[in-house]
Amino acid sequence: MFAGRPDLNVNNDILGGAYGLVFQNNSWYKSQRRYALHVLRDFGLGRPILQDTIIDQTNKMIQLLKEFNEEPVELTPYFTTAVGNVIFQLVFGYVREHNDKELHMFKHNLDSVLEMYNSLMGMLVDISPNFKKLDHLLGGHYTEGLKKNDEILDYLRKEIAQHKKTIDYESEPRDFIDSYLQEMRRREKTGNIEEFTDHQLLIAVYDLFAAGLETTATTSRTFIFYMLHYPEVQAKIHAEIDNVIGRESLITMVDQARLPYLNATIQELQRVAVLGPLNLIHMTLEDVQMGKYKIPKGTMVVPQIQSVHLDEKVFSDPECLIPERHLDENGAFRKDDRIMPFSLGKRACLGESLARMEIFLFISYLFQKFEFQPEEPGKLPPFEYSPGLIRAPKPFNCRVVLRK
Numbered sequence: 001m002f003a004g005r006p007d008l009n010v011n012n013d014i015l016g017g018a019y020g021l022v023f024q025n026n027s028w029y030k031s032q033r034r035y036a037l038h039v040l041r042d043f044g045l046g047r048p049i050l051q052d053t054i055i056d057q058t059n060k061m062i063q064l065l066k067e068f069n070e071e072p073v074e075l076t077p078y079f080t081t082a083v084g085n086v087i088f089q090l091v092f093g094y095v096r097e098h099n100d101k102e103l104h105m106f107k108h109n110l111d112s113v114l115e116m117y118n119s120l121m122g123m124l125v126d127i128s129p130n131f132k133k134l135d136h137l138l139g140g141h142y143t144e145g146l147k148k149n150d151e152i153l154d155y156l157r158k159e160i161a162q163h164k165k166t167i168d169y170e171s172e173p174r175d176f177i178d179s180y181l182q183e184m185r186r187r188e189k190t191g192n193i194e195e196f197t198d199h200q201l202l203i204a205v206y207d208l209f210a211a212g213l214e215t216t217a218t219t220s221r222t223f224i225f226y227m228l229h230y231p232e233v234q235a236k237i238h239a240e241i242d243n244v245i246g247r248e249s250l251i252t253m254v255d256q257a258r259l260p261y262l263n264a265t266i267q268e269l270q271r272v273a274v275l276g277p278l279n280l281i282h283m284t285l286e287d288v289q290m291g292k293y294k295i296p297k298g299t300m301v302v303p304q305i306q307s308v309h310l311d312e313k314v315f316s317d318p319e320c321l322i323p324e325r326h327l328d329e330n331g332a333f334r335k336d337d338r339i340m341p342f343s344l345g346k347r348a349c350l351g352e353s354l355a356r357m358e359i360f361l362f363i364s365y366l367f368q369k370f371e372f373q374p375e376e377p378g379k380l381p382p383f384e385y386s387p388g389l390i391r392a393p394k395p396f397n398c399r400v401v402l403r404k
């Protein structure tokens with residue numbers, strides 16, 4: 001009933017209409033969602049390509065951070081490279097170097113487009129496209145955002161064209177684009193193309209970056225932010241990793257169940273950090289009766305995750321990070337369904353398993369090797385956030401100290 005998405009005018013400008021995996025047409029979202037989930041499962045579980053990429057990217061990040069020799073560093077670009085490369089691997093079948101200009105330009109362009117959604121002009125355009133005529137009076141950000149959007153689309157079109165030249169339709173797919181092209185070919189043969197078109201592929205790929213990059217990178221960076229504020233929690237994570245895994249051993253997803261304190265801290269972080277306070281907009285697909293209220297079909301609904309995560313009736317001291325609340329009396333991890341950073345229901349995050357794998361592996365490896373300290377003793381980064389749909393701590397420096 002709540003599984004629809006509104007038809008936003010901004011999406012006509014950015015995505016050419018209701019396509020992709022986030023804002024796609026409400027009558028066929030299920031088939032696209034199912035297909036994307038199938039591909040993610042294939043690369044994540046069927047063949048552990050993504051786990052290998054995450055571990056490789058984390059090791060590269062560790063090498064780069066060592067080079068700072070404990071001098072202050074801002075971590076955003078390192079998480080951008082690592083998370084960006086996991087999506088590059090998934091979608092394009094290759095990764096980029098840390099200092100690769102195109103990867104960071106790609107992320108910069110995506111940030112500009114996400115800002116458009118949140119801008120005053122973005123909201124006005126949703127009321128009427130005519131407001132675009134006033135963009136120059138408000139600084140021209142909307143027009144600028146559309147230029148960046150064109151650059152992203154051009155980049156993705158080039159990648160898809162390259163895949164079309166090099167794909168082997170009979171072999172295992174190399175990545176998401178190959179899988180999708182093979183599905184299109186199968187459907188062509190049966191005369192059943194439906195919504196599996198070039199444009200849908202383009203926007204689906206776009207959405208994997210738009211939905212998967214900033215979210216995962218910011219969650220990981222916010223984890224470090226909180227560990228600066230809670231050194232006693234950091235010390236317990238170190239102790240658990242030392243006892244269970246050791247300082248040198250490889251960590252894989254099999255080890256996750258052996259690290260209850262780390263799992264509890266990640267769950268608690270995802271509760272307290274409220275990465276997406278306003279979630280994504282939903283729309284009712286039919287009339288809904290909720291108690292005494294009737295919500296007509298086609299109403300926009302904005303679920304507010306923080307109304308649960310930060311409700312003191314649900315969690316005592318809701319603003320404090322207390323991993324122990326997710327451990328039972330034997331120290332075993334308790335998953336809490338009231339904590340829903342990936343949302344709920346038919347439109348819940350499509351990349352949840354991938355994101356969970358990334359966060360677990362990044363964090364476990366980084367804390368196996370490093371202690372994270374404030375830039376100066378006692379100089380903690382303030383709880384201040386950059387404006388936007390995603391609640392991201394403002395950039396902060398920290399010292400990355402190799403554990404002896």
Ligand code: HEM
Nearest residue numbers: 021022211212215216219280342343347348349350351355
């Ligand atoms: C920590 C990381 C992440 C968080 C917290 C997160 C959270 C969310 C949330 C709250 C939604 C909205 C669900 C709703 O409307 O009810 C969403 C949707 C979505 N996410 Fe994620 N996400 C993360 C990572 C990822 C990754 C890695 C990918 C894929 C590469 C991804 C792909 C998507 C897609 C495609 C949707 C739209 C689903 C639909 O409309 O059916 N996300 N995510």
